Amino acid sequence: MSKIEPAKIYQAAENYRDYSAKALSELVKIPSLSGDEEKLIRFLEKEFKNNGASEITVDKFGNILAKIGNGKPVIAYDAHIDTVDIGQKELWNFEPFSGDIRDGKVWGRGASDQKGGMASMLTAVKILSDLEIELPFTLYFVGSVLEEDCDGLCWQYIIKEDKIVPDLVILTEPTDGNIYRGHRGRMEIEIVAKGVSCHGSAPERGENAIYKLAPIIAAVEKLNERLAYDSFLGKGTLAASRVRSNSPSLCAVADMAALYIDRRLTAGETPQSAVKELESLPEVKSANAKVVIPDYDHPSWRGTRYPVPKTYPTWALDEKHKFVIAADKTYRELFNGKPVIDKWTFSTNGVATMGMFNIPTIGFGPGQEKLAHAPNEYCAIDDLVRCAAFYAAYPWIAIA
């Protein structure tokens, strides 16, 4: 690893402990719900510049990309900087956007999911800039937007429109101190049955779409039990999440009924195979029902619309992949221990980077997955220090 010693990098991250905590506190204090991230992006523009990033871009979608170094490989660190809302205020023991620093933790919405990852990235830029040498690799530090609403959309934009295609993406979502290399995919599906309306007093004159849908709902419930299983990613699942219908009045036969489904995809299952599977159910065929994938089409904070189908493909990077091995080695050299190599339960921007574009992707991030979207969210400052060290050390070990 040339002249860069892991122990020195860890020491530098330790020296920046207070900076990392303060940075996360500032990030939490600026609310950034999905679609409303501008204020935080402007803060990051300044912060990246202060920390020594040479090239900072806010793309037309609203993502911020800070670049340092020159050479191969090109590694992108990704932190989505939007958060979900706070939910029921009564469930919080403190002000959700206070960014309090106490008991070795930073508290507030987004601390774990996943402004902690961004705080560690900011510190990593500082550590690498302090070296005052030409970095022999290219690093992008990306603050991506709208992830909570449509995971991966920000990266579909970066890859297809900004035309930035890294050799590796490191997701900084919370990993409970582990290194992650995949998760199940997901998609949303609606099964729509059509009927013919007529007056409710003479139902025999029409065709009731609700009755057509009823056997489909039962068949979908049974289908869940037969879905594929994978030893690493777990089982594919299917859950009914909404039923809607239409009729000219509440005294009429329904002419449309639809079942909305949350589908989780395991290894070997694709959005296409999941649709085919539903289309081939006898109950769907005999009702002549349509299986539809809805689009996501909401503007980003810059007003950019980039409609995409609500499909979020499964991904898993081979545990023997050189970038996973480099992550394992980085962990061992920095922390003198053996990492757990595992997977997320939730979904991340990896659905685009690796699921759609096959760019090797791994995860290492501060915080805990179970705190994501939960009240009383926090992130341990120790995690911030370790992750900052990891982000600054990893490229040196990857090129060694």
Ligand SMILES: [Zn+2]
């Ligand atoms: Zn997240």
